[in-house]
Amino acid sequence: MEKDFDRMNYYEMLDIERNATAAQIRAAYNAALQMYQPDSMVSYSFFSRDEREKILTLLDKAYFTLINEAQRTRYDGELDPSAISESGEKSAAVKKPVNIFEINRQQLNSPARKIQNAELKAKIAQNPLIQEIMARQEISGADLKAMRTGLGVAIEKIQQETKIRLDYLHDIEEGKTDKLPAAVFLKGFVRAYLKSLCIEPADAISVRYIDALQRKN
């Protein structure tokens, strides 16, 4: 009767058994999101804003830990070190489908992601260099790189989020026009790049980048 949500283990948070399958975990996570999101009738008025945010972040953490097999095994070990060998034996017997997709990627509108975005936006607002670049009429690849490093975001992270090939991303930052794809694709790439950094207005800035490239040639 006194159990705190943040003291529950991930299985208790999501209301699932210790041996739940990935599908069950996903279903439980969706059900929990329905219950705890701000416009849910069930939890409306029950929590303060901070409490709700804390719970949503915890739920995200629980889901992304349990859905990832390696992390889940590690977590199970932390929870109950004696259980780890047992579950290992069990999982060896069950034939599993091959992992095609990276399930562990963060959802676009997950609460943890929202918090990250808010942090990025705050950084953008505080960084005078980025503000100055954003105001420029001509934006080069070096400017994009400067903004990214100013925000402390790794290029691999952008690749993961935008699914744009790493070599394209490097080319965009270096302005190597010969290797870049056609302008129509390029514009979309740059826009996705800017959006993943939360730089707005992504549309206008990507147009300025393309214009600058075309003028150079």
Place this chain on the structure above:
Amino acid sequence: MAHIWPIGGGKGGSGKSFLASSLGRLLAKSGKQTLLIDLDLGAANLHTMVDVPYPEKCFSDFVTKKIPNLENAILETPFPNLFLISGAHDSLDIANLPYEQKIKTLQAIGKLKYDYIILDLGAGTAFNTIDFFLASHNGIFITTPEPTSIENVYRLMRAIYLRRIRHFFSANDFKALGRKVKEHLGDDSRHQPENIVPIIKKEFPEKYALIKKDFNAFCFKLVLNQVRKQDNAALGEQICKFIKKHLGINVDFAGNISYDEHVHDAICQRVCFLDRYPHTRAANDLRVLNRTMSNAFGEQMMLNYL
């Protein structure tokens, strides 16, 4: 020993009196001696729902000692086996029932010889409402699937929770608890009962054991009223699960009652809805609800007041 079913819900208009009168009618129909008590002090209108337009006696007469026993305040209704203690002509200050009168009433209710006693409580979280609700382990919460109504029913649950905790502390101990809570949580945090309990566990372990045992004995029910077709039918289950997880109170979901225009018509005509419109969806829901509840509640005890 009578089964006592207090019916409460934080918000007005959620259907407390409607549910009380309907359940009373169904129980009486199945041959059980059933008594409805209108404890919506200061806003009583249960008599209108059970077709007793001119009640001669009322609850207030018992409080003012005009009638010596609560038994004498009981009225017959047009329905066999169904009886009523009305609040129609209660004195205008009845809402502020003093503590000793409340205890006297609770003791008198405990002595009544009926199969079922249904308490129709008022909206809000006044101590009187809460104490009457806690007269039995089998309190029934009723709410509509609207944020306002759900907000108020949560508030009522928390108020009940805290009141029950308070019950285990003397005035001095409770003050000490208040200080401990301030120490642990700080001044500005929300002092909800679910946050206070861990502190009790730490600081007053012997009281914690008692409180835990006490809460495990409770078997609250939740009824969702005025459920429209487009509403989420699983909402009630979700609320119960949610309450169990975050408040640690056992609330069983008893069922939905469909929204039905006919209820309004029946109330305007001042006739019993179940008799006037027996074949509507809402009437059917009520019958199902009555069956589940009669089966679900076990033996029951009047708490602490005897």
